[in-house]
Amino acid sequence: MQYVEEMLTSVTRQVLPTEIDAPSLRQAIAACLECQVICQMSADACANEADGTQLTRCLRLSLDCADLCVAVVRLLSRSGNTDVTALRALLEACASSCSACALECRKHAEQYEHCEICAQACEACARACQAELETRLEGPSA
Amino acid sequence: MQYVEEMLTSVTRQVLPTEIDAPSLRQAIAACLECQVICQMSADACANEADGTQLTRCLRLSLDCADLCVAVVRLLSRSGNTDVTALRALLEACASSCSACALECRKHAEQYEHCEICAQACEACARACQAELETRLEGPSA
Amino acid sequence: MQYVEEMLTSVTRQVLPTEIDAPSLRQAIAACLECQVICQMSADACANEADGTQLTRCLRLSLDCADLCVAVVRLLSRSGNTDVTALRALLEACASSCSACALECRKHAEQYEHCEICAQACEACARACQAELETRLEGPSA
């Protein structure tokens, strides 16, 4: 993620409001990007299992989680004028979805390696969303 | 949206939990699909204006709104096992983003027709998300 | 899709290059929006079937198709400066994916109503992408 580092340094100087916490932002973007693709791959691996029925809930929660991660990355990449209420609610949605997905994945983690990896990525992403949420206080949006 | 009607009728019988309110779901999906594309087109029209600087905030809020609408459609299309806390927070995020975008668009609506149309689509979508939110009570997810 | 009509009329006058065929564009956007949500719902219904293994390929092709439809809507909503080579290749990708998904859905359409509906939406979308493709000739992009 070399370019993301450079870009964040560049936009932090020129585009972002001064109250943005750049390290937290970088961490949240990186965690959501990774969780997005891990959840998509894990959902696909769930679909591929012969004994698929026990993984239906896992597959669905993974797809939801991936879609929320995509949305978080998109909103965080436009931090200058975001509606703070919407961003906070989205970060809460993503953190909750990551936790729900991790919880479900843990049930199958001994049997399926992809569920174990997905649980770890989701837990890391839930923490990063929560940390980012704590830097975005309610108030008049920019 | 003929196929959406048919599909919702079909999955309501076979896939969705009985507590799902099908008319509200249909309304929310239709409103978010339309708002998604309207916001993307309006953002593009904002970018195209020679006097772009006064539309920067409008452009950004429209892109945020479009991305949240895409996410809502995706989660609503998998209503069987969604994490209710995440879905509710996402619907709140989308309703707030729609309202913020509509408010900003209204400021430019006399000058720019695309802002007027975007404001209307966002207001309709905010109402549909709010209505759907009221049908999804907190509780143990399916 | 009342707002889409109004917006297309508005941007056709002010934003879009004169060579854009507005009825074909409207048709392609509407078909892709509908196919996007139908494929997402059909994939979810596939995941929900107890006898899921025979629907694994159907589920995956539906998710691919939905993602390509989302991308087509996004690029078509910014028709002013699109790289024509990229747009043409994406329309070809979407048309091919819709056809592949429809073909697979047809195999299960007698047993599963959601597969029948998905096949119809995919076939309509493949035609709309193909028609739009024929209006976008290679050449120097705007």
Place this chain on the structure above:
Amino acid sequence: MQYVEEMLTSVTRQVLPTEIDAPSLRQAIAACLECQVICQMSADACANEADGTQLTRCLRLSLDCADLCVAVVRLLSRSGNTDVTALRALLEACASSCSACALECRKHAEQYEHCEICAQACEACARACQAELETRLEGPSA
């Protein structure tokens, strides 16, 4: 991207067809993930410039490129049953869009640091898509 490494190793053993080239796949996924967020941030920085009109084309091409990168990541994360014709066309679309965006960004790179970074990320992504394309030969899909 530690989890992506682990997941790819895991699914390469269990889910992916043997003809998949895992290093190329990993490279393409990583490049598209990074390019997705770089293009979104660069588009936002373009929108933020006071002298926005000269960046309109740059902003639009960046948004197109981001959307194609998102689609590539999604399809590549489901490599088991993808329609090869669609995947190849999408990779071509993404490579072309990345090249067009890089070319435009280069015009503004001396003046705007975010355009320089975006050009580099797009060029790297175009190469990764092209390399992945060369591993996916036409033929009967899995």
